[in-house]
Structures are given as structure tokens and as C-alpha cells.
Amino acid sequence: MxxxxxxxxxxxxxxxxxxxxxxxxxxxxxxxxxxxxxxxxxxxxxxxxxxxxxxxxxxxxxxxxxxxxxxxxxxxxxxxxxxxxRSLEQEVQTYLRKTGDRRLSGVSLSAAQWSALVFVLLNSEEELDEFILSKYHQSEECLLRLLPVIKASRKIDLSSCYITQKGWSALISALRSNPSHLTELNLSHNTPGDSGVKLLSALLEDPHCKLKKLRLCGCSIGEEGCAALISALRSNPSHLTELNLRGNTPGDSGVKLLSALLEDPHCKLEKLDLSWCYITQKGCAALISALRSNPSHLTELNLSHNTPGDSGVKLLSALLEDPRCKLKKLRLYNCSIGEEGCAALISALRSNPSHLTELNLSYNTPGDSGVKLLSALLEDPHCKLKKLRLWDCSIGEEGWSALISALRSNPSHLTELNLSCNKPGDSGVKLVSALLEDPHCKLKKLWLSYCSIGEEGCAALISALRSNPSHLTELYLIGNTPGDSGVKLRSALLKNPHCKLKKL
Known part of the structure; x- marks a missing residue:
């Protein structure tokens, strides 16, 4: 026997x-x-x-x-x-109980123990839906040892795991053996380069592939890799809803290929992040033209840290005023937008104000005239903005007054406001305080760092929060001079049982 x-x-x-x-x-x-x-x-x-x-x-x-x-x-x-x-299983289970969070950093497992860990994870009572490599160890060895677990997971996060060409090839080969299972893949901050992305493209063009979210932030992808990636997505465009290419260098030629994908009526992309992609006015023109031909699906667009300039933003404005446009989140941080571009942008949003919930214009130069136009948008009862970021926008006293006045006339929708690195001074902060003490105000997060706020302004701010303390959860006052008296006032606020501040 x-x-x-x-x-x-x-x-x-x-x-x-x-x-x-x-x-x-x-x-x-x-x-x-x-x-x-x-x-x-x-x-x-x-x-x-x-x-x-x-x-x-x-x-x-x-x-x-x-x-x-x-x-x-x-x-x-x-x-x-x-x-x-179950002796080998128990060895691994004992270790997992000791570590609590399953981290394997600095631990040397034998081949048998690695196999036992794979078996334990595949047969755990927890549903194997999401696999995050950083919960174990951000290394290629851990990746290769746990490939059977990765292959069985629907959502995979392998960001910042130092994957070489060897690991990349093994990973893509494992994923291609069961392409219909995977729905989310995060490979950000690795360095596959163009050759690695070509392997990934073979997975994406598989007709059985059902990937919905793909994040490739900071993956050293150039024009060649971008061409292979977009070609694969064009051959199988109907499943992907989220694409993040932040911090790569597709160039204007890569953006033109991406534009051809966006024009495809079968394309279902809802979220697109192209920040830090070195897109010029030329690339921006191709991109916006494609979005205008198929505007109804995109809900989030991030073009931050590119250089569309005022001319590129004018093209974007034509998209925003299209009644079919459903954009909810628009991020244009550091996009070289001046007063002219800002005027076109706000005019478009005023003609179609009901869809946008998040707008980031930080580190541009709208000037007081641009901020006044923005204020007119905020006064519109159809405006649904919840998050507004105007960090370092050189807002003067006139623009500040118009902005806060608009928010006071329609205070119930905004939940996050970032006005850091402007110079309202104590007089400007007193206007903000009047907004905060309005019982209809629903602000949860407020950034006023480096705003030249002194003791007088801080006193007004804290007084307003003490009269209406139940909504704000985060307050940032870094780089101001409240003095000891201001700190004492904040202490009194924190003692209030109705105060909900979690970050100060």
C-alpha cells in the first residue's frame, strides 16, 4: 500500500x-x-x-x-x-497570527513554507477578491512565489514592487492563462518600459480580457510602448473604464493614438488620468477633438502638469458646454491657464453647470477677473460643485471677496475648499468665518495654509467654528501666525463635544 x-x-x-x-x-x-x-x-x-x-x-x-x-x-x-x-500549514498560520498584518519583510521562508502560504491564502475563508503585494513584501521574489494567488484574484495591486523583466514576463504569462477573471490591475511605479508594456498589450487585446481599471502611473512608458498599449485597447475597447498613464512620456503622437481610441463609439472610458504626460497644445487639441466626438461616457479627466495653455483650455471649454458632456471631476493643476483661458472655461461651465462636482485650478493665474467669473458660477443654484481647489492662484482682495460672497449665497453643496498659498490676510479670513457660521454650510475640509492669517483672523475663524462646530473634519492652518492666543482658542474649540475635527 x-x-x-x-x-x-x-x-x-x-x-x-x-x-x-x-x-x-x-x-x-x-x-x-x-x-x-x-x-x-x-x-x-x-x-x-x-x-x-x-x-x-x-x-x-x-x-x-x-x-x-x-x-x-x-x-x-x-x-x-x-x-x-497540516503541519506545514500550521507553521505558516502561526507566523501569520504573530505578524497580524501578514508582512514578510525581513523574513526568510523556505520553498515549502512559501507553498504552504500560497495554499493557506487560496483556501482561506476570506473571499479572494483583491491582492495587494505590499501587504506581504514589495519584492519580485514574493511576486513570483505568490503568482497562483495573484492569478486567482480579481483586483491586483503590484505598485512600487521593483519588478524586473523576468518578473514582468512571469506575471503577464500567469494573467494570460485566465484573462476573463481580472477586473483591476495596478502596476504603477515599476519600470517595465516599452518592452514590458508590449507584453501587457498582448493580454489586453485578448478578446476574453475583461479588465476594467488599469493604472500604469510612472512606468517609464514612451511613444513606442504607448502605441502598443493603445493599439491593444483599440482592438478590444468595450471593457476598460479607467486608465491612468500619469507620469509617462507618450508625447503628442501617443496622445493622438489615444484620441483615436476615445473616438471609437465602443470605447467606455470613464476616468482618464494624463497628468505629467508632457502634452502640448497640439496633443491637447487632438485629445479634446476626440472627446467632443464621443463625450457622454467620460466622467473624470486629469490634465494637470501639462501645457495646454489658454488655447487648449478654450478647446476644452467647447467640450464642457456640450449638453452631452457628463464630466464630474476636472483637474487642471498647473496648466498655464491665464485670465483668458479661465474666462472661456467658466463661461462653458455656466452654460452647463449641473454635472461638475470637482474642479482643480490650482497653480494657474486666473486673476481677480477669472475668480469673479467663477463666483458667478458658484452662485448658480444649478451648480453642484463639491470640491474646489484654488491653491496658489494669486487671488487678490477683490477676487477673494467675490468668491466668498458667492459661496455664502449657495453654501449647502461645497464640502472641500482649498485656498492655501493665497494672501487674504485677516480681513479675507473674516469673510470665510462668516461662511463657516452659516448653518447651511456643509464644508468638511478647509485648507488655509500660508494665507497670512494672524491672531485677529484666527480668532474670527475659531469663533465661527465654535458657533457651528459639527461639520468640519479637517482644517489646515500651516504657515500662519495665530500666536498663543489663537492656539488657546483652538483648544477651546476642540473641547466642544460637538466638534468633529479629525485633522488639525
């Missing part, structure tokens, strides 16, 4: 398609004494079943230590379970 079982273990390991795996597990289950008692009269008992099972279990553990393929290791652990031997 012992020789038979060992022979069947070897046969299962040699089988490439796994056709002996279930039979081996069934046979090992039959060998248990508890099951043999059900077969009395059919089997003649000549040796202790427990001795045979122990000998077989040790043989199987030896095979696991010889490090066969991960798939074979998983089946061998099922075999050990059939023999009621």
Missing part, C-alpha cells in the same frame, strides 16, 4: 495536465483508517494504516520541499489534508 501511494504521488507530479490530481486525493482519502472501516470485507488489513499514512505524508512533504511547480504544490497540500497532516 505504501509503495502504491508513493507511486501515485510521482505519477501525479509527472502529469502535465493534472489528470491524476483528483484521483490521488481520492486514493489517499480511501487509505484513512476511518474510511477503511466502511470497506470491511473488501480490504484485508495487513499493516497499520496510520503507519502507512505517516510514511506517505512525509514522502509528500519531501516532494513539496523539492519545490515542484506552484500548481503541483497546491495539489500536494490538498493531499496532506486528505491524510489529516
Amino acid at each position: 505504501s509503495s502504491l501511494l508513493k507511486r501515485e504521488v510521482d505519477k501525479a507530479l509527472q502529469s502535465e495536465n493534472g489528470c491524476w490530481d483528483l484521483f490521488l486525493r481520492f486514493l489517499l482519502g480511501l487509505s484513512l483508517e476511518s474510511n477503511q472501516s466502511l470497506l470491511q470485507g473488501l480490504l484485508r488489513k495487513t499493516v497499520s494504516s496510520s503507519d502507512i499514512n505517516q510514511e506517505t505524508a512525509e514522502y509528500i512533504k519531501q516532494k513539496i520541499r523539492e519545490n515542484p511547480s506552484p500548481e503541483k504544490s497546491i495539489n500536494l497540500f490538498h493531499c496532506l489534508n486528505e491524510l489529516n497532516d
